Amino acid sequence: MAADDLSLLIDGVEYIGWQEVRVTRGLERTPPDFDLKVFDRGNPAIVIAKPGKPCVVRLGSDTVITGYVNRYRPGVNKSTGSRRTVSGRGKTQDLVDCSAYLRGIANQISNATTRAVIERLCGLHGLQVEARDGDGAVVPQFNVILTERSWDIIDRVARHSEFLAYEGPDGRLVLTKLGKDRHASGFREGINVEDADVAFSDDQRYSLYEAVYMPTETLGDVAQASASSDYNLRARATDRTIGTDRPGTGERFRPLILIAETMQNGVDIAERRVRWERARRIGRSQALTIVVPSWRDAAGRLWEPGYRVPVHVPSCHVVDAEWVISEVTYRKGRDGTFADVTVMPEDAFLPEPVLLSPFDWQVQQTLDQDRILRDGGAQRTSGTGPGV
Structure with a gap:
């Protein structure tokens, strides 16, 4: 099978010959999904895909989605004949x-x-x-x-x-x-870039980020907070490329106030939160979408979400950068075979800091004792070891 041929495996039967193909995977697209179409042109239906059937989607010899058929849509047109469309998603859809x-x-x-x-x-x-x-x-x-x-x-x-x-x-x-894996090649204007579009933006960026938290950990924190105008403490981060962090100076002032939703480790989580907000918003303010005429890099590997790639598209003001693939769509139709790839700087994918607050130990102990009684004396007490 050629590297740009798609096959759909259902119940041990491999279906090929799809005229229109779209398969999309991404770091922030769970589950991945696909949409396939074939025109029978008077021939008997080549596939009857019952929704809920397990399936595997392959591009050449590479598996790209393991999941289930979600929709099967047969149809007919007097000019093109009958058609079959099959759509599905990966297993994580559940x-x-x-x-x-x-x-x-x-x-x-x-x-x-x-x-x-x-x-x-x-x-x-x-x-x-x-x-x-x-x-x-x-x-x-x-x-x-x-x-x-x-x-x-x-x-x-x-x-x-x-x-x-x-x-x-x-x-x-x-x-x-976020890994260190790199593709053997990337995207370079004049070589393999069919189309490119970048969105530089500032509407989701701010000159001042403040995370507010109510301290309860020590009397010292409470004393500090009592000196505050609103009895709260704040962690701050600034972005001077957007404006000033102080109002009334005549410069542009764009503040964003956040709630650090934790009462434990308040200072730490609040400071991490404002730094994350600033970095992530800067990263996502320069998303670049590229269309390339191949599903694979120079080494034959499918373009892969999470991989780093060199990017050089001077017309979009991106020069000799190394960015991360956020999402890739493999598609094939009457106009040919293409990959639509979205890349962004690494900071765009930093996970949002979160601190999961402990459940009150006294309430937990009571619930554990009640569970022991219900289970007939099972030997389980809170704090004896990991468990779910």
């Missing part, structure tokens, strides 16, 4: 769509590593976790909101360990920090 079903543990997760918590949620749907940078930090006790989706919990627990979470080609959930 994490995104479904509620976190944690009955039996009182909707609580206690003293477990990031990986263990996420594996518990993924295990509900038979999904595996690939933790590329270790098990992550221990997640203190916290309550799961009754109506939360599994992905809501995974997202914030991953951020607790500064991990990115996204689906790999094999359907596993990948937990990783």
